[in-house]
Amino acid sequence: MIDQVKQRITELLFDGSVKGVIALTHANGHITPCLFRKGDDLETLSLGDGETSGDTRYPLNKILITIARQYPDDSFGVLVRGCDERGLYTLFRLNQLEPDKVVPIGISCPQSLALQCECKKPWPDEMVAGEKSDGVLQKQVQEAEHMDMSKRFSFWRDQFLKCVKCYGCRDICPMCFCRECTLECEELVSKGNLPVDIPVFHLTRAMHMADRCIDCGLCEEACPSDIPLRLLYKKTAEIMNTEFGYSSGMNKNEKSPLNIMAPAPKK
Amino acid sequence: MEYRNTLTTCTYCGCGCNLFLESLDGKLTGTIPCKTFSVNEGKLCIKGWNGHQFVQSEKRLKKPLLRKNGELTEVSWDEALDFIAFRLKQIKQASGPDSVGFFTSAKVTNEENYLMQKFARAGIGTNNIDHCARL
Numbered sequence: 352m353i354d355q356v357k358q359r360i361t362e363l364l365f366d367g368s369v370k371g372v373i374a375l376t377h378a379n380g381h382i383t384p385c386l387f388r389k390g391d392d393l394e395t396l397s398l399g400d401g402e403t404s405g406d407t408r409y410p411l412n413k414i415l416i417t418i419a420r421q422y423p424d425d426s427f428g429v430l431v432r433g434c435d436e437r438g439l440y441t442l443f444r445l446n447q448l449e450p451d452k453v454v455p456i457g458i459s460c461p462q463s464l465a466l467q468c469e470c471k472k473p474w475p476d477e478m479v480a481g482e483k484s485d486g487v488l489q490k491q492v493q494e495a496e497h498m499d500m501s502k503r504f505s506f507w508r509d510q511f512l513k514c515v516k517c518y519g520c521r522d523i524c525p526m527c528f529c530r531e532c533t534l535e536c537e538e539l540v541s542k543g544n545l546p547v548d549i550p551v552f553h554l555t556r557a558m559h560m561a562d563r564c565i566d567c568g569l570c571e572e573a574c575p576s577d578i579p580l581r582l583l584y585k586k587t588a589e590i591m592n593t594e595f596g597y598s599s600g601m602n603k604n605e606k607s608p609l610n611i612m613a614p615a616p617k618k
Numbered sequence: 619m620e621y622r623n624t625l626t627t628c629t630y631c632g633c634g635c636n637l638f639l640e641s642l643d644g645k646l647t648g649t650i651p652c653k654t655f656s657v658n659e660g661k662l663c664i665k666g667w668n669g670h671q672f673v674q675s676e677k678r679l680k681k682p683l684l685r686k687n688g689e690l691t692e693v694s695w696d697e698a699l700d701f702i703a704f705r706l707k708q709i710k711q712a713s714g715p716d717s718v719g720f721f722t723s724a725k726v727t728n729e730e731n732y733l734m735q736k737f738a739r740a741g742i743g744t745n746n747i748d749h750c751a752r753l
Contacts, residue, residue, distance in 0.1 A: 371619065371621070373621075380654075381625060381652055381655065382653070382654050383623050383625065384623055384638070385622075385623060386619075386621035388619070407653050407654055409650065414621070417640070417647055417648065418619075418621055515663060516664060517661075517663050517664040517666075517667055518664060519662060522667050523650075523651075572653070572660055573651065573660055575661040575663065
């Protein structure tokens with residue numbers, strides 16, 4: 352699998368279609384996000400594990416945004432899994448990246464990882480290496496809805512109380528690119544106080560994620576308090592899907608219903 | 619075009635979380651927690667997440683300052699250290715070693731903290747040594 356990826360990166364760098372490729376490398380005993388340039392040694396390339404697409408995932412699209420903002424005229428390749436590709440589609444839609452300046456290098460995730468992630472589409476549309484695993488049935492939200500309202504209320508209050516307000520969920524999120532963040536607006540979120548404003552802090556973020564979240568789960572992995580953030584965003588995504596038939600990043604050219612000015616839907 | 623992720627240890631406390639300092643063309647652009655390090659497993663607190671911010675701060679001191687005629691003046695390291703040695707000796711001689719106290723830091727290495735207590739105890743002869751986390 353890794354050889355096909357190496358070959359693709361080499362082709363792209365040598366035919367000059369990209370200035371660099373954002374991927375992962377083994378360095379100092381750790382898997383590290385990096386930018387490969389023409390002539391760089393690809394021996395240390397990593398797909399998130401030894402040879403296959405392992406569970407060490409980093410927000411490569413976020414790194415791509417940082418570099419692309421500095422070098423807006425250049426094209427870049429980027430290693431993408433199913434979730435990352437959904438991210439790219441959404442970032443194109445939100446005008447954060449230009450589709451003709453990004454060359455995705457797609458790899459699929461193994462079934463075990465798809466199950467671990469409860470991933471609905473563990474493969475990208477454009478795939479360079481790997482075999483399609485099966486999409487995983489979305490059960491977490493349904494299971495949580497077995498709780499009655501008062502139980503649900505206390506469940507979430509207890510979860511939000513654990514928050515140490517590290518902003519890690521926002522900082523790791525490949526879909527969080529705003530230069531000014533509502534979560535730093537003092538009228539809404541008090542500065543320097545714990546516990547965090549409940550439920551304003553988490554629900555504000557959930558609302559902002561409604562048509563953006565591509566369910567990659569990096570937020571939950573970064574949370575030092577183990578708050579089930581993904582469950583929360585899965586629920587907002589489910590509402591978007593039920594009400595508007597929209598699913599973030601699933602179709603390349605789909606517009607978000609939140610961006611369309613139109614008459615109110617007929618009841 | 620040079621994008622780098624430099625692996626380092628967070629300087630804010632003794633936990634030892636590992637993180638990558640992201641830099642683009644020599645300028646720090648962000649922090650990414652290291653996911654494969656056993657201590658923090660890809661998680662950080664708010665201080666760790668913002669570890670890159672103070673490095674390039676305009677408010678950061680770059681040279682030692684010495685108060686001369688009531689005003690803080692930039693001086694060389696040699697001059698600053700000579701002055702510290704002179705005053706420490708003077709104070710110790712006049713009022714004894716316990717008239718001096720030492721404060722170490724959470725933002726330096728274990729070895730540097732060791733050296734500081736060694737200097738306090740063996741060099742000056744006092745047990746007045748403490749740490750900024752207890753201030």
